[in-house]
Every structure is written in C-alpha cells, then in structure tokens.
Amino acid sequence: MKILTAYFSHSGENYFAGKIINIEEGNTSIVAKKIAAITGSELFEIKRAAPYPIAYRDCVKEAVEELKAAARPALAENKDVAGYDAVILCYPNWCGTMPTPVFAFLERGAFAGKRIFPLCTNEGSGLGSSGRDIKRLCPDAEVAAGLSVKGGNARDCDKDLAAWLKKNGLKS
Numbered sequence: 818m819k820i821l822t823a824y825f826s827h828s829g830e831n832y833f834a835g836k837i838i839n840i841e842e843g844n845t846s847i848v849a850k851k852i853a854a855i856t857g858s859e860l861f862e863i864k865r866a867a868p869y870p871i872a873y874r875d876c877v878k879e880a881v882e883e884l885k886a887a888a889r890p891a892l893a894e895n896k897d898v899a900g901y902d903a904v905i906l907c908y909p910n911w912c913g914t915m916p917t918p919v920f921a922f923l924e925r926g927a928f929a930g931k932r933i934f935p936l937c938t939n940e941g942s943g944l945g946s947s948g949r950d951i952k953r954l955c956p957d958a959e960v961a962a963g964l965s966v967k968g969g970n971a972r973d974c975d976k977d978l979a980a981w982l983k984k985n986g987l988k989s
C-alpha cells in the first residue's frame with residue numbers, strides 16, 4: 818500500500834498550559850514526522866501560499882473569517898494524490914474543524930477510492946466536525962475513524978500512534 822502522510826501545522830504563537838508561547842515547530846508537524854518515520858511514507862506539507870500571522874489572536878481572527886467564508890485559499894504547493902492508496906491526513910483542530918487549507922487540499926484532490934486516515938491535534942475539542950467534513954468533501958473515499966492527540970502530548974504520543982496505525986493496518 819502506497820501511503821502519503823499529508824499535514825498542516827502552524828508554528829508561531831500557541832497556547833501551552835494556559836500560556837501563550839512562541840514555538841518553532843507546530844504540534845501536528847511533530848506528530849506527522851513520527852507517522853512518516855513509522856510507516857515509511859512520504860511526507861507532504863499542506864501550506865497556505867500566504868503564511869498565517871504568527872500572533873495567536875491575529876491567526877485565530879483570520880481562521881474564523883476564512884471558515885465563515887468557506888475560503889479555499891491558494892496553497893504553496895499542490896500535491897497529486899493519484900499514485901497513493903491511502904492518505905494519513907494530519908491537522909490541528911481550528912475552531913471545531915480543519916484549517917481551510919486542508920479543505921482546499923481535499924477539495925482539489927482526486928480522492929475517490931482512496932483511504933483517508935484523519936489525525937487531529939487539539940487542545941481539548943478532539944476531532945470536532947472534521948471527520949464529517951472530510952466525508953462531505955471526499956464522498957467516494959473511505960474515511961477511517963480518526964485519532965485525536967492533545968497538542969501538548971505531540972512529543973509523547975508514540976504508544977497511541979502505534980496502536981492506531983496498527984489497528985488500521987498501517988504498521989506491522
């Protein structure tokens with residue numbers, strides 16, 4: 818099975834244990850790299866062409882506006898998923914669902930017949946409506962039950978990751 822691990826992640830300011838701090842690597846990026854290493858899959862970063870603000874409040878404001886407008890922003894790079902059987906899709910929960918660049922990635926790709934495995938890092942909301950949103954955007958894909966990882970546990974989620982990947986036949 819040829820697998821692509823695609824991820825969106827935002828470095829810059831974020832909340833950790835109730836405090837805003839500046840982080841160099843986003844939580845989802847840390848988890849996605851672990852998954853790519855475990856599964857031996859190719860890694861692709863879903864990135865908005867125009868970077869999001871580093872300041873947390875500005876970023877949230879823009880994310881809310883984009884979600885309300887159902888924006889599908891231009892991506893820094895597009896990825897043809899034709900050659901893959903499965904996509905492990907990693908993203909943070911932004912305002913109850915995926916960031917809009919992930920919507921754009923799914924809407925523009927040819928996902929019919931592919932398997933999608935959602936992984937969502939978050940601060941407590943779990944996957945939110947992202948599983949349903951993925952199914953709506955890719956009605957002809959097979960969407961697995963996703964894994965929620967608490968953002969602050971990104972460096973320390975190996976056991977949960979291994980169990981989820983194994984359950985889904987993505988790791989021996």
Ligand SMILES: Cc1cc2nc3c(=O)[nH]c(=O)nc-3n(C[C@H](O)[C@H](O)[C@H](O)COP(=O)(O)O)c2cc1C
Binds near residue numbers: 842880942
């Ligand atoms: C714009 C924005 C919106 C967010 N909305 C939520 C939310 O609704 N629920 C939640 O649990 N966490 C929310 N978070 C927290 C992130 O999901 C969490 O910190 C995640 O691990 C960040 O991943 P990243 O560092 O890879 O971007 C939000 C963060 C940002 C920046």
